[in-house]
Amino acid sequence: MMRKFPKNFLWGGAVAANQVEGAFEVDGKGWAITDIVKRVAPEERKQLKLPFPTSREVATAVADRNDKLYPKRYGIDFYHRYKEDIALFKELGFTALRVSIAWSRIFPRGDELEPNEAGLLFYDKLFAELSQNGMQPVVTLSHYEMPLHLSQVYGGWTNRKVVDFFARFAGTVIRRYQDKVKYWITFNEINSILMSPFISAGVLRDQVAEKDLLAAQFQAAHHQFVASAKAVEICHRVIPDGKIGCMVVGMINYPNSCHPEDVLAALQDQRKTLFFTDVQARGHYPAYMARLFAENGIVIEKEPGDDALLQANLVDFISLSYYMSTVSARPETAGEQSPGNLFTGLKNPYLNASDWGWQIDPTGLRTLLNMLYDRYEKALFIVENGLGAFDTVEKDGNIHDNYRIEYLKQHIQQMKQAVIDGVELIGYTVWGPIDLISFSTSEMSKRYGFIYVDQDDDGSGTLQRSRKDSFYWYQKVIASNGETV
Numbered sequence: 001m002m003r004k005f006p007k008n009f010l011w012g013g014a015v016a017a018n019q020v021e022g023a024f025e026v027d028g029k030g031w032a033i034t035d036i037v038k039r040v041a042p043e044e045r046k047q048l049k050l051p052f053p054t055s056r057e058v059a060t061a062v063a064d065r066n067d068k069l070y071p072k073r074y075g076i077d078f079y080h081r082y083k084e085d086i087a088l089f090k091e092l093g094f095t096a097l098r099v100s101i102a103w104s105r106i107f108p109r110g111d112e113l114e115p116n117e118a119g120l121l122f123y124d125k126l127f128a129e130l131s132q133n134g135m136q137p138v139v140t141l142s143h144y145e146m147p148l149h150l151s152q153v154y155g156g157w158t159n160r161k162v163v164d165f166f167a168r169f170a171g172t173v174i175r176r177y178q179d180k181v182k183y184w185i186t187f188n189e190i191n192s193i194l195m196s197p198f199i200s201a202g203v204l205r206d207q208v209a210e211k212d213l214l215a216a217q218f219q220a221a222h223h224q225f226v227a228s229a230k231a232v233e234i235c236h237r238v239i240p241d242g243k244i245g246c247m248v249v250g251m252i253n254y255p256n257s258c259h260p261e262d263v264l265a266a267l268q269d270q271r272k273t274l275f276f277t278d279v280q281a282r283g284h285y286p287a288y289m290a291r292l293f294a295e296n297g298i299v300i301e302k303e304p305g306d307d308a309l310l311q312a313n314l315v316d317f318i319s320l321s322y323y324m325s326t327v328s329a330r331p332e333t334a335g336e337q338s339p340g341n342l343f344t345g346l347k348n349p350y351l352n353a354s355d356w357g358w359q360i361d362p363t364g365l366r367t368l369l370n371m372l373y374d375r376y377e378k379a380l381f382i383v384e385n386g387l388g389a390f391d392t393v394e395k396d397g398n399i400h401d402n403y404r405i406e407y408l409k410q411h412i413q414q415m416k417q418a419v420i421d422g423v424e425l426i427g428y429t430v431w432g433p434i435d436l437i438s439f440s441t442s443e444m445s446k447r448y449g450f451i452y453v454d455q456d457d458d459g460s461g462t463l464q465r466s467r468k469d470s471f472y473w474y475q476k477v478i479a480s481n482g483e484t485v
């Protein structure tokens with residue numbers, strides 16, 4: 001018999017605290033690294049560079065109280081409107097909502113011994129609301145939002161001490177919400193650390209000499225692996241029926257041609273993702289990293305017990321975001337580049353691209369799911385997928401977003417094929433089910449939602465929520481457990 005989506009398949013959406021909550025100084029929240037990120041000007045969006053500020057630039061941004069320039073300070077006011085938004089998610093039929101806990105609400109500076117009770121209370125209420133509305137919370141412990149103090153004073157994840165601060169945070173929230181939260185994710189897109197030292201690891205430009213940066217990024221990654229293993233250990237001990245997973249940018253790297261060196265280049269690029277899942281799903285550094293480390297003079301500083309800890313605390317599932325694929329080629333190859341928020345590569349002549357130039361590749365999702373399942377035989381969870389696009393509100397208030405429906409439909413169809421192929425897939429949460437602040441550009445006009453939010457790039461608007469055409473379409477998809485796609 002043809003396999004189908006399992007009965008308890010998790011259908012829903014995914015957001016991150018720093019992109020929706022706003023209320024950045026409310027109830028004792030401390031500054032997070034995302035609170036100092038300025039909106040990218042439209043003319044700079046094509047040549048996107050993720051922020052990598054110096055300590056001085058951070059201090060300047062903290063002193064700049066023109067908050068409208070820093071959209072993650074105000075988000076879409078989910079902190080105060082979460083009930084209204086959850087009611088809409090319920091109407092969509094969600095059985096899961098992926099959210100993150102803002103670390104700086106719980107430990108405002110990150111290095112305190114005691115948590116901030118007001119911050120904990122917010123998530124008590126949020127998770128209770130989800131449960132009353134029939135949704136499983138899927139909770140990311142770290143979604144690009146570490147307390148800024150840890151970055152400024154400790155050098156972010158390059159500092160071993162941050163492992164303990166994170167373990168205290170993870171232990172606090174896992175224990176506090178043990179009855180309400182059964183699905184946990186450690187680090188959002190952990191492989192992004194190689195592209196984005198500040199947002200992914202809290203490292204400031206003047207804290208590391210340029211020649212040492214790569215080594216620092218791998219050292220920070222090691223600390224995140226150890227921190228992640230500690231969170232896995234706590235979760236398994238505290239919540240016997242809980243599940244905890246790792247999360248990567250789900251990237252598939254095609255060779256530019258069948259030239260053997262293009263194929264080799266694609267394999268090497270693919271390992272920029274697989275290295276991270278290898279460590280967290282198999283419990284040790286893969287053999288291929290030894291050569292890369294040796295050739296780059298990188299020596300990972302490990303503490304006694306680190307290797308055993310990684311081996312003993314494997315993740316239960318692998319979760320991924322998936323937006324696009326890239327093309328890899330041998331170094332001397334010239335060609336038009338194709339953008340993305342983290343990974344870039346050559347332009348693929350067989351694919352169309354989004355308004356932001358990201359190459360749309362539904363079949364790549366099926367290939368990637370198969371590749372990951374073949375390699376690990378562990379449950380997979382797509383925790384982000386979606387189309388960032390410009391939407392037009394018609395005179396009558398309708399928003400006809402057929403392009404979004406088409407994108408999602410094609411991806412769900414391929415995901416279904418992967419299930420038929422034999423992949424164990426436990427859920428699908430669409431990125432940004434409600435319009436939110438973009439991660440890479442902090443703009444509002446790059447919309448992913450089924451639900452429109454009346455807010456402009458400059459922060460003006462009523463914040464009123466309304467349903468797009470895709471809202472009614474996804475509702476039907478969920479109601480049929482993916483059969484009407």
Ligand code: BG6
Binds near residue numbers: 388440441446
């Ligand atoms: C992922 C992130 O990289 O992509 C999300 O986990 C992000 O936080 C999403 O929002 C889409 O990227 P962007 O830059 O379009 O918001």
